[in-house]
Amino acid sequence: MRYGKNHREQTRSRILDVAAQQFRERGIASSGLAGLMAAAGLTNGAFYAHFASKEDLVRDALADRPDRPRTSFVAALEAGEPPGVWIPRYLSAGHRDDPGTGCQVAALAAEIGRHSAETRAAFCERVEHVVALIAPQMPGDVPDARTGRARAVYALLVGTMQLARAAGTGPASDTVLANGIEAALTLASVPVAPARP
Amino acid sequence: MRYGKNHREQTRSRILDVAAQQFRERGIASSGLAGLMAAAGLTNGAFYAHFASKEDLVRDALADRPDRPRTSFVAALEAGEPPGVWIPRYLSAGHRDDPGTGCQVAALAAEIGRHSAETRAAFCERVEHVVALIAPQMPGDVPDARTGRARAVYALLVGTMQLARAAGTGPASDTVLANGIEAALTLASVPVAPARP
DNA sequence: TGTACATCAGTGAACGCGCGTTCACTGATGTAC
DNA sequence: TGTACATCAGTGAACGCGCGTTCACTGATGTAC
Numbered sequence: 321m322r323y324g325k326n327h328r329e330q331t332r333s334r335i336l337d338v339a340a341q342q343f344r345e346r347g348i349a350s351s352g353l354a355g356l357m358a359a360a361g362l363t364n365g366a367f368y369a370h371f372a373s374k375e376d377l378v379r380d381a382l383a384d385r386p387d388r389p390r391t392s393f394v395a396a397l398e399a400g401e402p403p404g405v406w407i408p409r410y411l412s413a414g415h416r417d418d419p420g421t422g423c424q425v426a427a428l429a430a431e432i433g434r435h436s437a438e439t440r441a442a443f444c445e446r447v448e449h450v451v452a453l454i455a456p457q458m459p460g461d462v463p464d465a466r467t468g469r470a471r472a473v474y475a476l477l478v479g480t481m482q483l484a485r486a487a488g489t490g491p492a493s494d495t496v497l498a499n500g501i502e503a504a505l506t507l508a509s510v511p512v513a514p515a516r517p
Numbered sequence: 518m519r520y521g522k523n524h525r526e527q528t529r530s531r532i533l534d535v536a537a538q539q540f541r542e543r544g545i546a547s548s549g550l551a552g553l554m555a556a557a558g559l560t561n562g563a564f565y566a567h568f569a570s571k572e573d574l575v576r577d578a579l580a581d582r583p584d585r586p587r588t589s590f591v592a593a594l595e596a597g598e599p600p601g602v603w604i605p606r607y608l609s610a611g612h613r614d615d616p617g618t619g620c621q622v623a624a625l626a627a628e629i630g631r632h633s634a635e636t637r638a639a640f641c642e643r644v645e646h647v648v649a650l651i652a653p654q655m656p657g658d659v660p661d662a663r664t665g666r667a668r669a670v671y672a673l674l675v676g677t678m679q680l681a682r683a684a685g686t687g688p689a690s691d692t693v694l695a696n697g698i699e700a701a702l703t704l705a706s707v708p709v710a711p712a713r714p
Numbered sequence: 715t716g717t718a719c720a721t722c723a724g725t726g727a728a729c730g731c732g733c734g735t736t737c738a739c740t741g742a743t744g745t746a747c
Numbered sequence: 748t749g750t751a752c753a754t755c756a757g758t759g760a761a762c763g764c765g766c767g768t769t770c771a772c773t774g775a776t777g778t779a780c
Contacts, residue, residue, distance in 0.1 A: 328723070347628060349546035352766060365770080366724050374767065419630075425680075430627045431544060433616075433682035444684050471693060472677065472700030476669065479676025483622075483668070485630035487641050496668060503669030503704055510707050512699060525756070549733060562737080563757050571734065 332370045335360045337388070339381040344427035345420040348378055348435075375436060382424065382432070383442040384449060391423055397453040403508040410477045411497045411504070416484050425450075425474070426481040450474055460511040473507050476500060529567045532557045534585070536578040541624035542617040545575055545632075572633060579621065579629070580639040581646060588620055594650040600705040607674045608694045608701070613681050622647075622671070623678040647671060655705060662709040670704050673697060 338360045342351045353374060354364040371377045390398065392415070396406040409415070415422045425447055432443045454470035455463070480500030487493035535557045539548045550571060551561040568574045587595065589612070593603040606612070612619045622644055629640045651667035652660070677697030684690035 331723075345631075347544075347546060347631060349544060350631070353768085354765080362723095363725055364768090365726060368768070369723060427627060429676070429679035429683055430624060433679065434544060434547070437685065440683050440685060444680075444689075447680060447683070468692070468696035469700060471680070471696045472673065475676035475680050475693075475697055476673040476700070477676070478679065479626070479672035479674070480669065482626035482630065482675065483641075483644060483672050486626055486637050486644070488634065488637060492641075495665070496672075499665035499668045500672055502709060503666060503673070506704065506707055506710070507700055510703055513703070528756075550735085551732080559756095560758055561735090562759060565735070565737095566756060 328370075331360075331362070331366075333385075335362070335367070335370055335377070336381050336385065339377055340424065341420040343378070343381060344422065344424050348428065348431050353377075375439060378435065379439045379442045382428070382439065382446065384446050391421065393423070394450060394453070397450070403457055403505060407473075407477070407504045407508070408501050411480055411484070411500045413489070413494065413497065416481060416493065416497065417489060419485070423478070423481065426478045426485075429478060447474070457508065458512075459509060462512070462514075465512040469507060469512050473504055476504050476507065480504075525567075528557075528559070528563075530582075532559070532564070532567055532574070533578050533582065536574055537621065538617040540575070540578060541619065541621055545625065545628050550574075572636060575632065576636045576639045579625070579636065579643065581643050588618070590620070591647060591650070594647070600654055600702060604670075604674070604701045604705070605698050608677055608681070608697045610686070610691065610694065613678060613690065613694065614686060616682070620675070620678065623675045623682075626675060644671070655709075657708040659709070659711075666704060666709050670701050673701050673704065677701075 335356065339351070339356055342356055342359065353367050356377075357364050357367055367377075371380070389395075393406045393410040396409055410423065419427045425443075428443075432440055451467060451470045451474055454473060455467045458466035458469040458473070460466055460469070477500065480496060480503075484493045484496040484500070487496055532553065536548070536553055539553055539556065550564050553574075554561050554564055564574075568577070586592075590603045590607040593606055607620065616624045622640075625640075629637055648664060648667045648671055651670055652664045655663035655666040655670070657663055657666070674697065677693060677700075681690045681693040681697070684693055
């Protein structure tokens, strides 16, 4: 079959969408290519017409794709909403219970540490993009200190989400989320100490 | 061969040691049983004399084993060292670069969220054990608030370590660690706000 | 206008490999007589 | 004291299965003549 000129890149984009979701739901190591391709409505053989290897897919699936919809809390950040909005949105039960459409950093950070330098670079680029969105809202007058604090706030959100997911969906897990919200809002309001030995 | 009466449990303990290390280094899904048994000096068939399944091993390897040596920062906590000691120790380059002997929460939290309820319970029990060690050092007069803050501090350490590992071993990664130390020390000194809507 | 050929995204079977798991067997030691 | 048997942690080959990857082939459409 001969297809329209956008067909190829649309298929590629569809594979990336499916991969991004399955990786976040099941982890990268537990996501098989045949299953991914089937979920994208294709057979396994077509994979190598679009990607050189699984690692190639991982890198591209982790990289930022500006044309794709943002996760809810990134959309809030880009809209300039204050910490009181995007912090509770990130640490919500809805985000906890639906990793597939949520933050890939919370879902994959540990696993990424074991991948290639190129894959880690793509991942970190996206982390820094979010950090750059958070930084202007951090307290204090020193830009570097605000960026550093933003990085810590993001790390707190990521770690809290992982502990909450490990704790399941009950009240104990809700408490983990609430603890994280309190601490993140504290970090977002207390300026960075000017110099610590 | 007939062995001494402690031989069996010594072998089991050895398998658990090897598993705990390999899981933290490679992840659970990427650790094969044959490789684990070989690293323990055994052949694959002996595995099922000690564990009913891989998931059984995972649960036991994640659970607390009081007879085993603590990680450096837990030892500091148990010795009553202040945050200024164990926070920088947790967020050290040495810990970042040697996941195999480090914090299993930082290495495995995300992956654990996809395992059975029993496995997650064993994992969370150990998390709460560390949280209970941190809590007395947190600021404020309300015990529940101190425990909640301790949980958030631990989540911050975990998330920071993962971002640092994703960032590699260079200056950018060192900055991630330094940002986490600053924020964790802040959370350890600023009391929990009495009531937030 | 009609025919032959080129294009190329996708098909589906097959490759070797490692996975978790099973099981008949080994063999050094302890126990019974 | 010497022999026969029971014990049981560990061996190592094999099971079916899914993995990442390869490749000869398909077939609808565009182009050339």
